[in-house]
Amino acid sequence: MELIGKWILIVLLEIAGLGGAVQTISGQAAAESAPQAVSAEDSAEGEMGIISGMERHILAMLDGLVYIPSAYADLEVQNMASVGEVAFPVFVVEFQDVKYTDSKVDPEEVRRWVFGEDDESVAGFYYISSYGRLQMEGDVYYYTAQGNIADYESNAGVEALVMEMLDYYDEEVDFSQYDINGDELLDTLILSVPIGGDSSFWWAAQHTWYENWGYSVDGVFPLKYIVSDEQPYQKTRTYYVSTLRHELGHCMGLPDYYKYNYTGVDFEGLHGLAGKEMMDDSQGDFSQFSKLQLGWLTREQVQIMPDDAQRMTFSLPPAVQGGCVLIFPPGQEPNFQGEYFLVEYITPEGYHKGTFSQGGVRVLHVQAEMMTQDGYYYSYKYNNFSPYYDSSNNGIRVLKLVNDGNGFYHEGDVVTFENTGGAAGNFGWYTEEGTITDPGFEIRIGEMQEDGAIEIEVIRKTGW
Numbered sequence: 001m002e003l004i005g006k007w008i009l010i011v012l013l014e015i016a017g018l019g020g021a022v023q024t025i026s027g028q029a030a031a032e033s034a035p036q037a038v039s040a041e042d043s044a045e046g047e048m049g050i051i052s053g054m055e056r057h058i059l060a061m062l063d064g065l066v067y068i069p070s071a072y073a074d075l076e077v078q079n080m081a082s083v084g085e086v087a088f089p090v091f092v093v094e095f096q097d098v099k100y101t102d103s104k105v106d107p108e109e110v111r112r113w114v115f116g117e118d119d120e121s122v123a124g125f126y127y128i129s130s131y132g133r134l135q136m137e138g139d140v141y142y143y144t145a146q147g148n149i150a151d152y153e154s155n156a157g158v159e160a161l162v163m164e165m166l167d168y169y170d171e172e173v174d175f176s177q178y179d180i181n182g183d184e185l186l187d188t189l190i191l192s193v194p195i196g197g198d199s200s201f202w203w204a205a206q207h208t209w210y211e212n213w214g215y216s217v218d219g220v221f222p223l224k225y226i227v228s229d230e231q232p233y234q235k236t237r238t239y240y241v242s243t244l245r246h247e248l249g250h251c252m253g254l255p256d257y258y259k260y261n262y263t264g265v266d267f268e269g270l271h272g273l274a275g276k277e278m279m280d281d282s283q284g285d286f287s288q289f290s291k292l293q294l295g296w297l298t299r300e301q302v303q304i305m306p307d308d309a310q311r312m313t314f315s316l317p318p319a320v321q322g323g324c325v326l327i328f329p330p331g332q333e334p335n336f337q338g339e340y341f342l343v344e345y346i347t348p349e350g351y352h353k354g355t356f357s358q359g360g361v362r363v364l365h366v367q368a369e370m371m372t373q374d375g376y377y378y379s380y381k382y383n384n385f386s387p388y389y390d391s392s393n394n395g396i397r398v399l400k401l402v403n404d405g406n407g408f409y410h411e412g413d414v415v416t417f418e419n420t421g422g423a424a425g426n427f428g429w430y431t432e433e434g435t436i437t438d439p440g441f442e443i444r445i446g447e448m449q450e451d452g453a454i455e456i457e458v459i460r461k462t463g464w
């Protein structure tokens, strides 16, 4: 998998008739790095074929590729960009009274976990998952806070800690390098803390700056940042990395798909093997829905069932290549921020490798309307935080899995209102009350084709 990034580039170049040019495209210009920081550009590791945003943009134009804009394209003032280049600092912090054990890895190791040019790192995951659309870089800093951990256990306290760190490093670091798009906001910032404080306060989460409006360093303001209590030890590397993958999804604008209110251990929003999603259980990859929202799919990859077609067959490539089939409510213009069904074909490749042995087709019910509740921050109308959200989790949700908990669909399967639980299932259009009604179509899973794509047939019922 190490060469997947380069492989995508080669495919792009071959489509553009530029195969011979692969060797001429190299990494981006080195960013200025701080003396005590470990910079991503210093790495002598094998290249993954990372190219700059501008080069990628030119390649896409040569290709005639037209990307569907990110759902957050006009909201960059509140989010980290999900397309192009972003950069951020990672602060691994200790306190006067609470420190890591001797198993703590050195900053260069943490830098490899987060920014390494391989498919295991956080940056490698985003590069590959985004099909080359998003490139992350940054630096790792170790810092010992002046106070004890309890001194920082409040919203104001954690902001005070961030300001303390930034002010400490200000003389030697130009923090404007972490504002790639020049919107005067730090793209993001990661604060990594040791276990030993109040565990009800220090859990992994994306925070939004609000106590200290007006604070800036080198002309950039903090906004969305991440606090993580995953530990920088070799044995906890997997958690360290997967938590950052999830929280960075929030920095770009994605909501949680899991349930905040639940009984027992049933927190997942999408159950079973077919329910793996980075914003649900922090496993596997992002779904095609998340990738559509993030601006990682082309118009060609998003196939739409025509409103006037009675039946149509689609050739659906594996999600590792990118692509989905969408079905919108009858009589409605396609709106990626509205309600629709999304069909995707998941194979045990890429970041789903090892998650399951076979994979298959899954159908997601989407309601992606966005709104502002405070006149400023936009978010999903039916996310967990929203006043429109039914906290029983049984009403309208941003994302539900059809045939939830029962695995993938395979060749010969038919998805119908009746065999997915009827009104008690997830295969139907929402009513205003949050119940569902017969969608008026069914989905048949056809054969796998020579090119690895699978046939998907959408059939509208007569009389609809």
Ligand SMILES: [Zn+2]
Residues within 6 Å of the ligand: 246, 247, 250, 255, 256
């Ligand atoms: Zn989350």
